[in-house]
Amino acid sequence: MRYxxxxxxxxxxxxxxPKTIAVIGATANPKKFxxxxxxxxxxxxxxxxELYLITQxxxxxxxxxxxxxxxxxxxxxxxxxxxxPARAVDGVIDECIEKHVKCVIIITAGFxxxxxxxxxxxxxxxxxCKKAGIRVMGPNCVGIQNLDIGLNASFIQxxxxxxxxxxxQSGSFSCASFYAMDRExxxxxxxxxxxxxxxxxxxxILDFYKEDANTKIICIYMETVEGxxxxxxxxxxxxxxxxxxxxxxxxxxxxxxxxxxxxxxxATNYKMLKTSIQQAGxxxxxxxxxxxxxxxxxxxxxxxxxxxxxxxxxSGGSSVLFSDKLEEFNLTLAEYxxxxxxxxxxxxxxxxxxxxxxxxxxxxxxxxxYEITKAMLEDSDIDIVVPCLVIPPFLEMKSDEHxxxxxxxxxxxxxxxxxxxxxxxxxxxxxxxxxxxxxxAPVFFTPTEAAYAIKVLLDRMKxxx
Amino acid sequence: MRYxxxxxxxxxxxxxxPKTIAVIGATANPKKFxxxxxxxxxxxxxxxxELYLITQxxxxxxxxxxxxxxxxxxxxxxxxxxxxPARAVDGVIDECIEKHVKCVIIITAGFxxxxxxxxxxxxxxxxxCKKAGIRVMGPNCVGIQNLDIGLNASFIQxxxxxxxxxxxQSGSFSCASFYAMDRExxxxxxxxxxxxxxxxxxxxILDFYKEDANTKIICIYMETVEGxxxxxxxxxxxxxxxxxxxxxxxxxxxxxxxxxxxxxxxATNYKMLKTSIQQAGxxxxxxxxxxxxxxxxxxxxxxxxxxxxxxxxxSGGSSVLFSDKLEEFNLTLAEYxxxxxxxxxxxxxxxxxxxxxxxxxxxxxxxxxYEITKAMLEDSDIDIVVPCLVIPPFLEMKSDEHxxxxxxxxxxxxxxxxxxxxxxxxxxxxxxxxxxxxxxAPVFFTPTEAAYAIKVLLDRMKxxx
Numbered sequence: 001m002r003y004x005x006x007x008x009x010x011x012x013x014x015x016x017x018p019k020t021i022a023v024i025g026a027t028a029n030p031k032k033f034x035x036x037x038x039x040x041x042x043x044x045x046x047x048x049x050e051l052y053l054i055t056q057x058x059x060x061x062x063x064x065x066x067x068x069x070x071x072x073x074x075x076x077x078x079x080x081x082x083x084x085p086a087r088a089v090d091g092v093i094d095e096c097i098e099k100h101v102k103c104v105i106i107i108t109a110g111f112x113x114x115x116x117x118x119x120x121x122x123x124x125x126x127x128x129c130k131k132a133g134i135r136v137m138g139p140n141c142v143g144i145q146n147l148d149i150g151l152n153a154s155f156i157q158x159x160x161x162x163x164x165x166x167x168x169q170s171g172s173f174s175c176a177s178f179y180a181m182d183r184e185x186x187x188x189x190x191x192x193x194x195x196x197x198x199x200x201x202x203x204x205i206l207d208f209y210k211e212d213a214n215t216k217i218i219c220i221y222m223e224t225v226e227g228x229x230x231x232x233x234x235x236x237x238x239x240x241x242x243x244x245x246x247x248x249x250x251x252x253x254x255x256x257x258x259x260x261x262x263x264x265x266x267a268t269n270y271k272m273l274k275t276s277i278q279q280a281g282x283x284x285x286x287x288x289x290x291x292x293x294x295x296x297x298x299x300x301x302x303x304x305x306x307x308x309x310x311x312x313x314x315s316g317g318s319s320v321l322f323s324d325k326l327e328e329f330n331l332t333l334a335e336y337x338x339x340x341x342x343x344x345x346x347x348x349x350x351x352x353x354x355x356x357x358x359x360x361x362x363x364x365x366x367x368x369x370y371e372i373t374k375a376m377l378e379d380s381d382i383d384i385v386v387p388c389l390v391i392p393p394f395l396e397m398k399s400d401e402h403x404x405x406x407x408x409x410x411x412x413x414x415x416x417x418x419x420x421x422x423x424x425x426x427x428x429x430x431x432x433x434x435x436x437x438x439x440x441a442p443v444f445f446t447p448t449e450a451a452y453a454i455k456v457l458l459d460r461m462k463x464x465x
Numbered sequence: 466m467r468y469x470x471x472x473x474x475x476x477x478x479x480x481x482x483p484k485t486i487a488v489i490g491a492t493a494n495p496k497k498f499x500x501x502x503x504x505x506x507x508x509x510x511x512x513x514x515e516l517y518l519i520t521q522x523x524x525x526x527x528x529x530x531x532x533x534x535x536x537x538x539x540x541x542x543x544x545x546x547x548x549x550p551a552r553a554v555d556g557v558i559d560e561c562i563e564k565h566v567k568c569v570i571i572i573t574a575g576f577x578x579x580x581x582x583x584x585x586x587x588x589x590x591x592x593x594c595k596k597a598g599i600r601v602m603g604p605n606c607v608g609i610q611n612l613d614i615g616l617n618a619s620f621i622q623x624x625x626x627x628x629x630x631x632x633x634q635s636g637s638f639s640c641a642s643f644y645a646m647d648r649e650x651x652x653x654x655x656x657x658x659x660x661x662x663x664x665x666x667x668x669x670i671l672d673f674y675k676e677d678a679n680t681k682i683i684c685i686y687m688e689t690v691e692g693x694x695x696x697x698x699x700x701x702x703x704x705x706x707x708x709x710x711x712x713x714x715x716x717x718x719x720x721x722x723x724x725x726x727x728x729x730x731x732a733t734n735y736k737m738l739k740t741s742i743q744q745a746g747x748x749x750x751x752x753x754x755x756x757x758x759x760x761x762x763x764x765x766x767x768x769x770x771x772x773x774x775x776x777x778x779x780s781g782g783s784s785v786l787f788s789d790k791l792e793e794f795n796l797t798l799a800e801y802x803x804x805x806x807x808x809x810x811x812x813x814x815x816x817x818x819x820x821x822x823x824x825x826x827x828x829x830x831x832x833x834x835y836e837i838t839k840a841m842l843e844d845s846d847i848d849i850v851v852p853c854l855v856i857p858p859f860l861e862m863k864s865d866e867h868x869x870x871x872x873x874x875x876x877x878x879x880x881x882x883x884x885x886x887x888x889x890x891x892x893x894x895x896x897x898x899x900x901x902x903x904x905x906a907p908v909f910f911t912p913t914e915a916a917y918a919i920k921v922l923l924d925r926m927k928x929x930x
Contacts, residue, residue, distance in 0.1 A: 036859040109826070110816050157858035170782025172827065172855040176889035179856070183893050223785060249782055254798060255789030258781070258822050287913050288786055288889070316723070317635025317714055320688060321753055324720035333719060351575055357723050361574070362637065390637040391644070393622035394501040424641035424753070427892070428648050448752050 011135045012200065012208040015103045016146040016190055018049050018078035021153065022070050022101070024092050025083030025108075026053035028061045033107060034083040036155035037143065038062070043158070044150030050075065070099050079103045081143065081153055086110035086118070089139070093125050097132040104129065105153065106138035112196045113140050126198040141195025142171030147188050148214050154193070162187025163216035164295055165209040167194065167202060169223045170249065173288075177221070180292045185437045186299040189214040201226075203234045210238045217298045219245040219291070223259040225273060232276050239281035243298045243460055246277055246284050247291040281463045283456050290452055293444070297453035300442040301418040303464075304457040306383030308334035310376040311357035313388035314364040314402065318424045318447065319357035322388055325451035331458065333357070337381045347371045362392055370405030377413040384454055386420045391429060400431040407439050418457055422450035476600045477665065477673040480568045481611040481655055483514050483543035486618065487535050487566070489557050490548030490573075491518035493526045498572060499548040501620035502608065503527070508623070509615030515540065535564050544568045546608065546618055551575035551583070554604065558590050562597040569594065570618065571603035577661045578605050591663040606660025607636030612653050613679050619658070627652025628681035629760055630674040632659065632667060634688045635714065638753075642686070645757045650902045651764040654679040668699045675703045682763045684710040684756070688724040690738060697741050704746035708763045708925055711742055711749050712756040746928045748921050755917055758909070762918035765907040766883040768929070769922040771848030773799035775841040776822035778853035779829040779867065783889045783912065784822035787853055790916035796923065798822070802846045812836045827857055835870030842878040849919055851885045856894060865896040872904050883922055887915035 021041065027034040038061060041051055052073045053066045060066060067073055070080060070092075080101045084092055086108050096104055106125070111118040122139055129136045137144065143154030152158040156171060159178045164186065168174040171193045181187050190212065192205050202220070209215045218238065225231060238244055250259035251270040277284045285291040309331060313319040323333065333356045341354045347368050352360055360368050369387055376385045387406040391399050403421060410419040422444045426432055436443045444450040486506065492499040503526060506516055517538045518531045525531060532538055535545060535557075545566045549557055551573050561569055577584040587604055594601045602609065608619025617623040621636060624643045629651065633639040636658045646652050655677065657670050667685070674680045683703065690696060703709055715724035716735040742749045750756040774796060778784040788798065798821045806819045812833050817825055825833050834852055841850045852871040856864050868886060875884040887909045891897055901908045909915040 030861050033859065114816060114818070155859050168782075170780070170785070172780030172889075173782030173786070175858060176780070176783065176855045176891075179893060180890040183890070221782065223782075247786075249785035249789065251789045252792035254792040255785050258785045258788040258824075287790070287911070289911050289913065292890075315635070315637030315641070317633075317638030317686065317688075318641065320635070320714035320720050320723045321638070321712075323723040324714065324716045325752070327717035327719040351579060353579070359723075390641045393640060394498065394620050396495050424637075425645040425648070425757075426641075428644060446752070446754050448754065 011103060012204050014078050015105070015135070015137065015144055015192075016151070017149060018103065020050045020052065020075050020077050020079070022052040022054055022073060022077045022080045023083065024054040024070060024080055026055045026061055026066065028058060033155045037081055037083060037107065037153065040152040040154060040158065043152065047150050049151060052077070070095050070101065073099070077101045079105065079153070082106045082108060084108060086121070090121065090125060093128060096134065097128065101134060104134055104136045105141065105143055106136060107141055107143055107155065108138070109140040111139045112198075122196060122198050129199060136199035137192065137197070138195040139198070142174065142193045144193070145188065145191040147190070154191070159191050160187030162189065162299060163214060164188050164219055164299065165190040165212065165215040165217070166219045166221070167192050167205050168221040169193070170221055173221050173249070177288075177292065181295070184292060184296050184442070185440070186295055203230055206234050206238060210241060215242065217243050217245065217295065219295060221247050221249065223249045228273070228276070232280050235277065235280040235282050239463065244282040245291060245294045245298070246282050247288060248273065248284070283459065289449070293449045293452045294456045296442050296444070297456050300440070301420070301453070301457060302415060304384055304418050304461045307332065307458050307461070308381060308383045309386060309454065310334050310336070310379070310382040310384070311386045311388060312369070312372045312376065313357055313359055314362055314392065315388060315390040315424065316359045318388040318390055318422065319359060321447040322386065322422060322450055323357060325447045326454070329451055329455040331451065331454060334382050337379065340375060340379045340381065343375045344372050357388065363395070364402070365397055366401035366405040368405070369402040370409050373406040373419070374409035374412060377409055377417050377419070384418045384420065384457070386422055386450060386454070388422045388424070388450075389426070390424045391426050391432070398431070399429045400435045403432055403435060403443070407435070407441050410441065418454070420444060420450050420453050422447065476568065477669050479543050480570070480600070480602065480609055480657075481616070482614060483568065485515045485517065485540050485542050485544070487517040487519055487538060487542045487545045488548065489519040489535060489545055491520045491526055491531065493523055498620045502546060502548060502572065502618065505617040505619060505623065508617065512615050514616060517542070535560050535566065538564070542566045544570065544618070547571045548573060551586070555586065555590060558593060561599065562593065566599060569599055569601045570606065570608055571601065572606055572608055572620065573603070574605040576604045577663075587661060587663050594664060601664035602657065602662070603660040604663070607639065607658045609658070610653065610656040612655070619656070624656050625652030627654065627764065628679060629653050629684055629764065630655040630677065630680040630682070631684045631686070632657050632670050633686040634658070635686055638686050638714070642753075642757065646760070649757060649761050649907070650905070651760055668695055671699050671703060675706060680707065682708050682710065682760065684760060686712050686714065688714045693738070693741070697745050700742065700745035700747050704928065709747040710756060710759045710763070711747050712753060713738065713749070748924065754914070758914045758917045759921045761907050761909070762921050765905070766885070766918070766922060767880060769849055769883050769926045772797065772923050772926070773846060773848045774851060774919065775799050775801070775844070775847040775849070776851045776853060777834070777837045777841065778822055778824055779827055779857065780853060780855040780889065781824050783853040783855055783887065784824060786912040787851065787887060787915060788822060790912045791919070794916055794920040796916065796919060799847045802844065805840060805844045805846065808840045809837050822853065828860065829867070830862055831866035831870040833870075834867040835874050838871040838884070839874035839877060842874055842882050842884065849883045849885065849922070851887055851915060851919070853887045853889070853915075854891070855889045856891050856897070863896070864894045865900045868897055868900060868908070872900070872906050875906065883919070885909060885915050885918055887912065
């Protein structure tokens, strides 16, 4: 049994690091998914995996010789990616079995998600492959990615590279979240969309991500949950090691109805699921923005060691709205100690009242943000520092100077404490975004986003105490 | 009494359209707010208002002759903008009274918001001005703007031009929201930040906005509410004519504490306020993102005539998450009629199940989005159309083609029904954003945003029935 589990893990690993790949249903027609997958795999010039293209329609695609059948390939094939029409899949699977292919991804749609007939067809395929010892992802999926080795075995864009590994029950949701990750300078190590998942399960991929050295954070987009108890047990083993961030589509009956047409499965009672996931210690997000915010928080910020939050700002309004959000999340502001007050006094003008949030008013520039952020980061009574900023459109201030000051303070204190830079509606300042990218530091753009980032860090801290 | 009200309204109007302006405390030093205001006023080359600069420190600023005192100005002065240090304000006010200045904006901070002494000083100024018949905004404010005539009598950047008029109790919040408006291609007609508002009140400005022909939408950022009942009565008279969108900072005790240091006033019980504002029919937002979303919805979309929502998509995941949000807001999907089903059938591939949300899967391109959006806009059983999109990174599709299709359908149906284009995490697609700007059409980027836009339209519709 133990041997079988190890064997299974090795099989999952093979999906992500195949020595040989065959694309069955490759085509030169750029309006077909068989072309998209081929192009995506070829895009990485130095990819270690060997690629074979299988099609009956042409002899050559992009200078690569094509085979009529996978049986014509001389070498052993680790991974076959199938994109032929639904009616032809069964025949192709037979050939894969004959060829002793180890792993198969069936991208083709038109199975269990559309009707009973499709369900029967995919069940048959599952049985056949199981008997032959072939592991299957799909059908009705976009494929998988291993960004560490540059493998994009899917028809969507490669995720930006990073340390998140993702499982998604919606290909297009992954696609959208890759756009968001790109915008936020975070990215993926591995990605899998398992579609109707007739064989490989969430748990198996999660187990693989758990052991994977390049995976620091795991995230899941799910619509339906089968084997709920097993999944929760898996989560419980992972959460102490790596944060797991979950977004569930189909939380309401309308959403469930939409989801069931989409993946062809029955949705779950969300309230129960919510309780279980939270008990397992994973981060369950209530919307897509929170999902990306949680990924940002875990990607950029160190663990919180305590919950005392220090806020400094050049904008009263921002810190008011931010304080409101903190309280909505049951988070609390630190009390500034007398020694801190004395330390920061020299950098403040006389109009400023020294209290938390510290409103340094609009005149505060790079130096104030640097000095006060640093003093707070060095203060033993503060655990998390939040510089709130509205970029001043006056007094010849530069749009990135305040941010530069706070990040310098963070760098000089070795990024030991979480710094949550909140730049209110600063999305369109190119200089700021470029600096954040260069510094590999986060920026949060709304009060909700900044407060939620802290909430997920503190939820995780509680878990560890 | 009636005469006095009319007189007061004319006085408020004079703040926004003064024939002559004096900046008292003007300076050539770009590191001072007296310079920022001067530059901002001068930026509009063809501004009809005459400008006088008052300073004792220099004879000329940017080629404009300066006067030592407002008493040296030959002409009558409609509006004096005061930026001298707090201790000098009282003397300057005496001169304004002697000069029979009609309106005064005191930008200088350091009054009631910092201590009791400051409170006394501003009370004295208020009394003096009242006796002399001078109306006052401030102290401790950023100023006002009338974008229709190009007047930026404030030290922050001019708002993008549009048809929203704003009152804000936080200058920096306004600043941040102008950044967001700019990003979303919406903008302002008038803007006022009244600071410690020792004289001119929220109500008076709201009354002025109510009658103002260029103001189609009114928005308020408030932290403290005095004269709550009067404000609510004013709201009740405006809401049937124009939508009023409100964001309240200091909703929680932490927020209130932060707010009271900021504007020096006592915050209000939010629950009571919430009930009252909702009874008055205004749109009360719970966070800054919703505030901007509501402004977008009212800026771009026509009134909803019914609540039946039709959804089409190329992405199952997006429509699932969107449907969840709809239900959380108690909104419901339409039933597609047989005639609509027949009409759209020819544009769909066989894998597509015709139901709401209509998942046309990833292959749907510009033509499908155009045809189906148009069919739904023309359908008498659908009131609001939501095309949900994840921009496809495959099959050589253009990043703006689907959006182009849906907007063409909207234009051809004369924009009679609300169209809510939801492009999931599409913020970074420049082509898309430029097309939206050119078409003067909205884009919503998250499920929450799209659903909230519909919610505020439908809340307002209920009001009118």
